Amino acid sequence: MLVVNEVFTSLQGEGLLIGQPTTFIRFGGCNLRCVWCDTKYAVDPVAYGKLGEPFTVDLFMDRYKDLCSKTTAICFTGGDPMVQPRNEFLDLITRLNAMGKVTTLETAATLYDEDICKELAWVTLSPKLPSAEVGSMNYDVINDYLATCTDKLQFKFVVQHDEDEQELMKFTEGYYDILKKRNIPIVIQAVDGDMDILKKLASLGTNTNLNVRFLPRLHSLLNMR
Numbered sequence: 001m002l003v004v005n006e007v008f009t010s011l012q013g014e015g016l017l018i019g020q021p022t023t024f025i026r027f028g029g030c031n032l033r034c035v036w037c038d039t040k041y042a043v044d045p046v047a048y049g050k051l052g053e054p055f056t057v058d059l060f061m062d063r064y065k066d067l068c069s070k071t072t073a074i075c076f077t078g079g080d081p082m083v084q085p086r087n088e089f090l091d092l093i094t095r096l097n098a099m100g101k102v103t104t105l106e107t108a109a110t111l112y113d114e115d116i117c118k119e120l121a122w123v124t125l126s127p128k129l130p131s132a133e134v135g136s137m138n139y140d141v142i143n144d145y146l147a148t149c150t151d152k153l154q155f156k157f158v159v160q161h162d163e164d165e166q167e168l169m170k171f172t173e174g175y176y177d178i179l180k181k182r183n184i185p186i187v188i189q190a191v192d193g194d195m196d197i198l199k200k201l202a203s204l205g206t207n208t209n210l211n212v213r214f215l216p217r218l219h220s221l222l223n224m225r
């Protein structure tokens with residue numbers, strides 16, 4: 001069964017699709033526990049007691065098809081959607097695609113499935129930097145996404161302190177050729193909107209020729225969810 005925490009329409013608040021009217025399907029559950037996670041209610045059922053309801057795909061479509069009809073873009077978020085049962089998640093994506101939806105995924109890039117990737121229109125990989133305190137990035141999984149999602153992928157990094165800056169620099173150096181050759185967007189956001197760390201990182205955009213974007217979180221600015 002899929003575990004669904006909440007379904008709602010809003011504006012995409014993050015990344016290159018910022019501002020786009022979107023239906024968000026927030027799944028319950030995550031394999032990480034980032035210290036600054038802002039959706040802990042979708043991650044930790046014991047602490048928050050609202051992990052979500054179990055749904056078959058049929059039940060989900062019965063309940064939420066009309067809501068999903070209101071926007072072209074659908075964003076699977078969480079938690080991390082990739083902890084959901086693979087076949088049911090794939091079935092849901094396929095059915096929404098058949099409705100003409102543009103299905104997108106937000107994931108921390110620690111779990112991967114080739115068929116799911118192929119079905120999606122857009123993938124946001126958000127590997128965690130040291131400030132999240134969940135260990136190092138999973139480069140094998142990142143490589144898998146890069147191999148499958150050749151032209152429909154962005155990276156999103158949340159930065160908080162100097163260690164994040166150093167790790168991000170290491171990442172962009174290690175992947176420089178592929179990031180440059182494919183012009184892969186790298187979106188950088190600050191935890192709690194801390195502008196100082198963004199200013200320190202500006203050279204990553206101005207000195208490297210990479211497709212870097214420093215973006216705010218629109219939904220926070222507009223006080224929307």
Ligand code: SF4
Nearest residue numbers: 030032034037079108
């Ligand atoms: S991966 Fe995302 S949802 Fe999971 S704990 Fe980290 S910030 Fe929260």
